[in-house]
Amino acid sequence: MARLNLALRAALALALAGAAHEGWHLWRANRDNALIAAPGRIQVDPATPPALVFAKAYDLARHGDTQEATRLYGALTQTGDAELRTRAYYNLGTLYLGDAARLWNARGVLEYVRVNTLVSAAKENLRAALRLSPGHWDARYNLEYAYRITPPPKEKPKSDFKASKGSVYATMPSLPGGAP
Amino acid sequence: MMAPRSRTLAAWLPLLLCAGPVLADPATPRLEIQPPRDFGYAMGDILEQSFTVALPRGYTLETGYLPQTGALDEYLEIQGSEWRMEQQEEGPVYEVRIAYQVFKGVRATETATVPALPLRFQGPSPLAAQLPEWRFTVAPLIPPDLADEQVAIRGPLPPMETPTRPHTSRLVGYLGLASALLGLIAWQRHGSEPRPFARAHRELRRQLRRGATAATYRAAVQRLHQALNETAGHSLFAEQLGGFCAERPAFAELREELAGFFGLSRRVFFAAPDAPLPPDYPAARLEELCRRCAQAERRRA
Numbered sequence: 001m002a003r004l005n006l007a008l009r010a011a012l013a014l015a016l017a018g019a020a021h022e023g024w025h026l027w028r029a030n031r032d033n034a035l036i037a038a039p040g041r042i043q044v045d046p047a048t049p050p051a052l053v054f055a056k057a058y059d060l061a062r063h064g065d066t067q068e069a070t071r072l073y074g075a076l077t078q079t080g081d082a083e084l085r086t087r088a089y090y091n092l093g094t095l096y097l098g099d100a101a102r103l104w105n106a107r108g109v110l111e112y113v114r115v116n117t118l119v120s121a122a123k124e125n126l127r128a129a130l131r132l133s134p135g136h137w138d139a140r141y142n143l144e145y146a147y148r149i150t151p152p153p154k155e156k157p158k159s160d161f162k163a164s165k166g167s168v169y170a171t172m173p174s175l176p177g178g179a180p
Numbered sequence: 181m182m183a184p185r186s187r188t189l190a191a192w193l194p195l196l197l198c199a200g201p202v203l204a205d206p207a208t209p210r211l212e213i214q215p216p217r218d219f220g221y222a223m224g225d226i227l228e229q230s231f232t233v234a235l236p237r238g239y240t241l242e243t244g245y246l247p248q249t250g251a252l253d254e255y256l257e258i259q260g261s262e263w264r265m266e267q268q269e270e271g272p273v274y275e276v277r278i279a280y281q282v283f284k285g286v287r288a289t290e291t292a293t294v295p296a297l298p299l300r301f302q303g304p305s306p307l308a309a310q311l312p313e314w315r316f317t318v319a320p321l322i323p324p325d326l327a328d329e330q331v332a333i334r335g336p337l338p339p340m341e342t343p344t345r346p347h348t349s350r351l352v353g354y355l356g357l358a359s360a361l362l363g364l365i366a367w368q369r370h371g372s373e374p375r376p377f378a379r380a381h382r383e384l385r386r387q388l389r390r391g392a393t394a395a396t397y398r399a400a401v402q403r404l405h406q407a408l409n410e411t412a413g414h415s416l417f418a419e420q421l422g423g424f425c426a427e428r429p430a431f432a433e434l435r436e437e438l439a440g441f442f443g444l445s446r447r448v449f450f451a452a453p454d455a456p457l458p459p460d461y462p463a464a465r466l467e468e469l470c471r472r473c474a475q476a477e478r479r480r481a
Contacts, residue, residue: 008361011361012361022351026344026348036339036341098333104328127257135224136224141333141334144322148287
């Protein structure tokens with residue numbers, strides 16, 4: 001009877017500890033969701049949860065700060081959560097692709113190098129997203145578009161060098177002329 | 181010009197036809213290919229190649245030479261390969277599965293090729309086999325007649341809210357469990373199996389709070405006797421007190437007090453039933469004895 005009593009008290013202590021643990025997680029999740037709804041208030045530092053970093057990056061990209069958004073998405077691709085990494089790779093690839101598409105449609109081959117660089121980065125990130133999540137249809141679609149707007153490879157300039165000459169005499173010094 | 185499908189068949193047919201005669205030669209690996217679907221693939225799709233290779237006794241497949249995860253060519257990546265070996269009477273049988281991921285961007289349906297895969301074996305004499313190349317078709321996801329500048333790329337994914345439902349469910353569960361356990365503990369303390377002294381103490385407190393009269397005092401003594409009888413399982417008399425305490429060590433320290441109580445009981449009910457309340461044994465002392473008995477009862481539980 002005493003043992004049962006002790007077991008009941010131990011179980012009660014565990015249940016209360018579990019409730020406290022879940023309560024704390026719930027409080028944190030609600031706090032994070034409030035920040036996700038107002039990403040302007042998010043201050044990114046090494047301790048910021050990845051979900052908040054993602055929200056900040058998304059907000060920065062929306063407001064035109066693609067450089068900082070790219071940096072934050074890039075950091076997120078190194079996190080452990082596969083789903084978040086997939087989303088970060090996809091958004092990063094889409095960010096590069098958007099820039100490349102605008103440049104390609106506006107300037108075409110005149111911006112060959114920049115378009116090529118942006119498209120390559122877009123492909124790399126979208127492929128990474130698809131490796132993690134092969135069924136990601138948006139990533140598939142955008143990656144196909146990235147291939148579509150990949151500029152054709154530049155032709156190599158023709159070399160003037162000829163390996164064969166018309167006559168060996170063409171390269172030999174002439175025989176000295178002379179008369180007695 | 182051969183259609184892609186026909187070319188695929190043309191590639192597989194000699195191998196499949198060879199499978200029969202091959203059985204006759206004991207030093208030849210027997211390759212059985214489960215031909216996959218060769219159409220309807222698109223960007224990002226995974227295609228799986230499965231085959232079985234049965235080897236003569238004494239030979240093993242060099243699994244280290246199976247393709248490793250990573251890029252295979254400009255539009256195919258190996259997602260992974262796995263194999264399983266089963267030792268049979270004739271020799272080992274390997275089941276191999278290789279998963280490729282397609283990264284081919286096309287504007288119209290095109291044919292792509294999984295290159296031939298040479299297989300290497302270890303054994304007493306050289307042995308070789310090759311999985312033939314395999315052709316399949318890749319279709320575009322973007323309508324081919326849509327100009328590049330008219331294609332709207334898919335937008336970025338918005339942030340996801342942190343899910344709260346699992347935490348809420350678990351919190352409710354834990355709180356429910358804690359409530360149930362609290363109820364169980366309370367029930368065990370106060371209302372489960374009969375705890376005679378605990379109940380007697382509650383009743384005594386209620387009775388004596390209203391004031392101790394001769395009648396209530398006698399009723400209290402009777403109630404304490406009743407609790408003793410219930411605990412002993414029979415009517416308990418003074419001379420049985422030694423045995424009672426020996427069986428229940430928790431009550432040992434109360435033995436003297438209980439002997440005094442039995443003396444009081446004799447006085448109240450037999451020696452001087454009409455006498456006023458004994459001044460040496462007020463109702464509060466009776467209640468205190470009952471409380472200590474209830475404590476001993478709990479310790480015993």
